[in-house]
Structures are given as structure tokens and as C-alpha cells.
Amino acid sequence: MFPSRSIACPPWLVSLLLPLIVLLSATLSQCGRDFYKILGVKKESSASEIKKAYRKLSMKYHPDKNPEKEASKKFAEIAEAYEILSDDEKRSIYDNHGEEGLKQQHQESHMDPFDIFSAFGFGGGRRRKGRGEKEKTPNLDMKLRVTLEQLYFGELFHVTYRRQVLCVNVDECTVDRRDCQGAGLRVVTQQMGPGFIVQNQMQDDSCVGPGKAWKKKCKACPKGQTEEEPVLLTAYVEAGMTSGDTITFEGVADHKVGYEPGDLNFVVTETQHDRFVRRGNDLLTTVEIPLLDALVGFETQFRHLDGKDFPLKKDDVTDHGETMTVKGKGMPVRGGKEGSFGDLLITFHIKFPDKLTKKQKELVREAFK
Template sequence: MFFGGDPFEHFAHAGGMPGGGRRGPPRDVDTTKLYETLGVEKTADAKEIKKEYRKLAVKHHPDKGGDEQKFKEISAAYEVLSDEEKRAKYDKYGLEGLENEGGGGRSPDDIFSMFFGGGGGRRSGPRKGESINHPIKVSLEDLYNGKTVKLAINRQVIIGDATMCEACDGQGAVMELRQIALGMVQQVQRKCPSCTDGYKCKTKKERKVLEVHVEKGMKNGQKIQFRGMADEKPNMEPGDINFIVQEKEHDLFKRKGADLLITKTLSLNEALCGFEWSLKHLDNREIVIKSRPGEVIKPETVGGQPFVKIVSGEGMPSKGNPFVKGNLYVLFRVEFPTDGELDEATVATLKKTLPDPSMPVDYDEDEAEVCHLDAADVKNFGKGGAETHNDAYDSDDEDGQQNVECRQS
């Protein structure tokens, strides 16, 4: 929480010592200038502010002979007061409270200098406290459909007003002299034990229930931010509370970006003659996936990659635009019959039905040697043949030299 502070203090005390000397008590910030520029009360609603801005913008527009500087001031004032969050910060901290605002539009430095001139040498606005991150585990179903959950947090809030610490003159740190040797003294700075960042205040614990909205299409690692909901500290803007999405693994679907992937194993019959099966999607819809007439599913592609097809538009919704969805990828595996599973009649039928059957080879049974195949593992390729156990001798012989010791008696 911020307790005063004069936005003109730097200009009034130019050349002062930022780190040394005693600081005077903070003064109130100016939170009326922008309202005066638009000619509205601080209690004006968004509709009134917009109405006055349009009236003044037409009157002072440079193209209609108006004053350019005045027009810029009007536009800058409206830019802040038309934004609910920026207006709240301005009402609390003045223009300095907008210092940490990012994004598009005019920078806070530009707005400050527009109204008060210069701006480059002004002191910074209130510091922002540390943000707190909490993980929140979310199922893939909830990321697909969206979900709002209520979570309770405990935060520290300030009771009453804070007072500047006299022990450190509001610096938050004190200097100490330590003797490190005879005649040698070291000056050391340490945190003030009497206060928190230069101010003293009473605090209490507050229990707050937050409604955490998980948007459709959110991804693992994205954060849901609650600005200014962290612990309150004197002369500081409260930090944020961020809930970090942690996506749970799903039994059926794998996700990458806005696309989903499932793996489907087909029998040889299904791969050649057609298939259909149903699955329950993440929003509980039943989807029937069916092959087209004459469609053949292969064990793998020509390049050796897994054989994949897609169902367009059945992936995850896109965050911010849930009507645009990714695709559902289906990775196929083909299960072939095992040895001995096909009888002679079935084999004969398949040979007649399927294209390119194996043709008999003409050979002399007395001359040709017939071989059959055994099970194998490609990892053993290169390990066949007899193993050599005299490696030590082989390594000596590789250069064609031997170590021979000659003795002469």
C-alpha cells in the first residue's frame, strides 16, 4: 500500500543525496490533474468521461485550428481514465503509479512529462512487491471445456497507516561500523531490524477466496494472474498472485499446441478392408471414425515414419478464440496375424483375393538348399561368427610388430 509521496519532490530538491541525508516525510500525490484536463469529477463514470473527451477532442483538434499540446494532454488523460485498471492506479498513486504499466499506447514517462515537463529526472513511482506463484493442476478435459474454481488464499494486509522508521530514516537499511583489526574499521550496511523497507505498520492475516477461471485452450505453464492480491507492504504496491497451469496427462489423448494425438491399432483385416470405431471426446461427444471405401492403412510411410491421418477441427480450442480448433491426429499401428494363426484354407483364399501373390520358384531340389527363417533382433547385427579370445595377441600383431626382449650374455 502506498502512503503519499510528492511527484515533484525531485524537482524541488534537485541535487539532493538519494542515499544519504535524512528524507522529509512523504507528501500526497496529485490524483486530480487528469480529471481537471477532461473537466470531469473524480466520481464520473466511463460514459461521462468518454462524452467529455469527444467534445474536447473535436474542439482542440490541430486539424481544426486547435492547440496541439492541449489535444495531446486531452488524449493522454483519456487514455488513462478510460482504462479501468490504469484509472484505479492513478487514483491511488498518481501518474507515478503508472510507471510499471507496459503494453501499447503512450509510456508513463511521456504522460508525466506532457503534464509536468521534462520527466527524465523524476523519481520512480512506488515499488511493486514480490509476486507469488501457485501451481494449479488441470485436466485436459477442463482445458478443453474451460472451468472456474474457487481457491482460498491467506494474505497479509495493513491495518491503519504506516509510519516512517526513525531508526533508518525510512531507508530500510542501517550502516554499522565493525572493527576488523587493530585500527581498522569496516562500514557494513544491513537490513533495519526495526521496520519493513523503512516503514512501520500493523498487519493482519486476511482470508480471500479467488475465482480462478481456466480459459478454453490454455496451455501448460500459462499463468492466471490476480494483480495486487499478494501481501501488502508499506509504501509498496502489492505484488500479484499467479496460478500456473499444470496440465495432467491423459490416458487417451496426447496434446501438442492446439493439436491432439491418439494411437489406434488395427487388425490386418481392418487395415485392408476398412474399419470404424467410436470414441468419447473431451467434451463427452461421441465421435465415430470410419475409413473411406477402398482406403488402405499401412504399417508405416514410404520414408519409414509412422502412418498418420487427421480428423480436421477436432483438436483443442485456441485460447482467446475457442471456435478455432486444432486437428485430431490418429497414429495407426497394424497388427499382423501370428505364426500358425492362418490355416491352409484361409491362406489359399487370401492368395486368390489379394494382389501380387508369391509365385513358385523353379529350382532343382537336389542342387538348391532350402532355408527357413528364425526369429532375430537387429541389435545383434554384426555380432555373428566365432568370438576371438586372444585379443591381446591380435592387438600386438596389428602393426606387424612384436615386443621381443633380447639379452646378450
């Protein structure tokens, strides 16, 4: 249940407060705020100058960057000023009729100050919708588990995804309702006096989306607003991708009345390999060699991640834990030059014999005299 934000007032209190509200609103209309002064620009400033001033001030007072108590209040004031002055229509109304003129337009949408900050490329904001643009249903993230070999070569994945889509006759079951703000939510607006409006959110199960309500017992959609639909998607994992990379399919998430479908993101998730560990574009592995090879050197064939063997040779003494770097034998570099690869780092572990015979001990001592 959504709690109502309405406040019940006794009649005597309303009669007492209403004249004060009217007087206050009249006073404020004459003493409106100077949005140009708030942004520190002149009335004749261009749109680019206003935008530049806003960006500078928003960086200074954004609550994520400024811990002072008054920063949030100042930031909201700056954002409100920019909302007005960055919109040609609102700016014209403000220039001619002041802040009271804007109030009389009964704007139905109110900007979140953090939305503009996000639009400039900073974190911590929410996505701002353009005019006439519908909200989207939530984006969905799905793990796509891939092996290290698949990340090395690249591979196509065919995935069947089941989503909720709107009933084909959904238009026959919905009606326009301006007071519907979203699913299960409507807004009740009350005017308490000139320029003073109170909006309350109330639960309303008939509201199924922004501006949309559902007809009761609608036979055109017997299963309800949505039904399940399988979607076959082909995801291409590029060679060199890493865990955490995403493959996005726009507009294929669940459908909902009054909303655009969100996006489906396949999140690349590397599974553990039994021989190799990836570090950036490099491959790391461990090779065990006998004590004799560690002392006198060795030459052997090494099986790479690509399934091919290449010669591995070392003539001098090998220490336990020593690492050999083989250039160009790592992972492919995604987005790099064609044929560019990271390196292969091989760490050697020496296997010592469990015990030596008396004769062997004598030979070892003799060899190291």
C-alpha cells in the same frame, strides 16, 4: 547479518586524504561531464530527440548485446546522461549549474541504468518505480492443475489462498525513519568533503520497510507486523488456454510494512491425459486396429475429448503408423474466430495376430496371388 560496507581509516590517513578529496571534488565541479555530448545531441534538443538518441545508444552498448569490456562502462555513462536530460528539473539544474549543481541537490534515489532499458521493452532489466510509488512485495506463482477436458471447455476454479496481511493497528506501531532502506537495513551517510558522500549499509532489525521502523514492544499488534488471512479467489480458465498461461490477481500477495502487495499468478498446468496429447491447437491420439481392418478398410465410432462420438471411416489400406487428419476436431483456438478449432491427428497402430492356422495361411496366400 548484513555486512557493513564501512572502511575504518587511521586519523593520519584521513588528514592526508581529505585535502586531496576536496581538491579533486573542486576540480571535477569545474570539469563536469558533457551529458549532451555523451548522447550525441545538441543542448537545444527536444525530449523526443534525446529519448531517440538514448535508445539507439543503449541498444548498441547494452552488455547483453555488446560483449566488449568497455560496453558496461559506456552503457552506465549513457544511462546517467539520459537520467539527467530526460528529467526537466534535473536538466534545468544541469544547464544552469553543471554537474556540481546536481550533486548539491543531495538526491536520495539513484537510477539503475538497466531500469530505463527495461522500460523500452528489452529484457534483462528491473522494474523502475515512478516517483512516490512504493516497492512491491514479491509476486507469487502458484500452479493451477487442470485437465485437458477443462482446457477444452473452460472452467471456473474457486481457490482459497492464505496470505499475510498487516496488523490492523500497524500505523500505531511504526514510525518514520528516513535512514531505513528496507527490512532489517538502514543507510548511514557520511560527507567526506564538498560533493563527496559515502553511504554505508548497516543491519538494523528495527527497520521494517523503506522509511519505516517498528516500535519496540508495541501492544497494538500483539501478533507482530502481519497475521494470516484466507482469501477466496475465482480463477477462470478460458477454453483454449495452454500450459504456462497465467491468470493474475493484482495486489493479493503478502503484505509488508512500507510495501505494496505484489501479484498472485496462477500458472495453468495441464495434467497428463490417458488418450490425447496436445500440440498447440491440435490433438494427437493413437488408435489400434486389427490387421483385417487395415487391409480392407473400416467404419467405426470414435469417442472425442468432448465426450461425443463421430463416425470414422477408411476404405483403403492403412499402413502401420499412418496418420489421419480430421479437420476442426482439435482444441478451441483461444483468441481466434468464434468456433475455430485445431485438428485431430489419429495415428493407427496395426494389431497383428499372434499366429495363423495352416488353413488361414493358405487362404491368405490365395488372396494375395
